[in-house]
Amino acid sequence: MPFIEENDLLDLHKDIEKSQIINERLLDQIKFKNKDLKKFKIQRNIFAGATVLFLAWIFGVTLYNVGVRTSNSNQNNILVSIDSLDAWKTRNDNLKMQNQELSLVKEFYLAKEFLEKETIYSVQVKSFVENNAALASEALTNTLFVKTNPFYAYSLGNFETLEEAQTFRKQLVNIGFSDAFVASYKDGKRVKIEAAN
Known part of the structure; x- marks a missing residue:
C-alpha cells in the first residue's frame, strides 16, 4: 500500500471540510429563503384578497356608470376602467412570476432534503482487523x-x-x-452499489 504524507491527507480533509462548510452555508440560505417564502405567501394571500375586493368594486362602479351615463360617457369610463384593469393584469403577471421563482427555491430545498435520505458514496482507502481509532481524528470530519x-x-x-x-x-x-x-452507505450501513462502472 502506498504511503501518503500526513500533510497531503490533511490538505484533502481541509478541502472536504471547505466543501462541507459551503454546503452548510447553502442549507442556511435555503432555510432563510424558506422563511422569506412563508412571509411572502402570507403577503401574497392578503394582497390577492384585497385585489379581488378591489376588482369587484371596480366592476360594480363600471356597471353603475354604464347604466347611468350616456353612450359617449360610457365609452370614456370603460376606457378608464380598461386602463386600470391592464395595470392590475400587469401586477398579477408580476406576482405569478415571483410565485414561480419561489416555487423553484422550494423545489430545490425539497430535492436537497430527499438527497439527505438517500445513499451516500465514499472512497474506502484502508480496512483494519482491529479498531484503529487514531485514524478517526475529530479534525477530519469528512471521513467514515x-x-x-x-x-x-x-x-x-x-x-x-x-x-x-x-x-x-x-x-x-x-x-x-x-x-x-468506492463504497456506498445508507443510514450508516454499507450497501451494494447498484450502478457500478
Whole structure:
C-alpha cells in the first residue's frame, strides 16, 4: 500500500471540510429563503384578497356608470376602467412570476432534503482487523470509520452521486492509493452499489 504524507491527507480533509462548510452555508440560505417564502405567501394571500375586493368594486362602479351615463360617457369610463384593469393584469403577471421563482427555491430545498435520505458514496482507502481509532481524528470530519464484520473500514469523502465518488477515487489512485475503491452507505450501513462502472 502506498504511503501518503500526513500533510497531503490533511490538505484533502481541509478541502472536504471547505466543501462541507459551503454546503452548510447553502442549507442556511435555503432555510432563510424558506422563511422569506412563508412571509411572502402570507403577503401574497392578503394582497390577492384585497385585489379581488378591489376588482369587484371596480366592476360594480363600471356597471353603475354604464347604466347611468350616456353612450359617449360610457365609452370614456370603460376606457378608464380598461386602463386600470391592464395595470392590475400587469401586477398579477408580476406576482405569478415571483410565485414561480419561489416555487423553484422550494423545489430545490425539497430535492436537497430527499438527497439527505438517500445513499451516500465514499472512497474506502484502508480496512483494519482491529479498531484503529487514531485514524478517526475529530479534525477530519469528512471521513467514515465503519465496522464491517470483522473489519473496520476507513473511507474519505461523502458524495451524493457515484460519479463524484469515482472522480475522487481516481484522484486518490493518482497520488498512490491504488487499492482505493468506492463504497456506498445508507443510514450508516454499507450497501451494494447498484450502478457500478
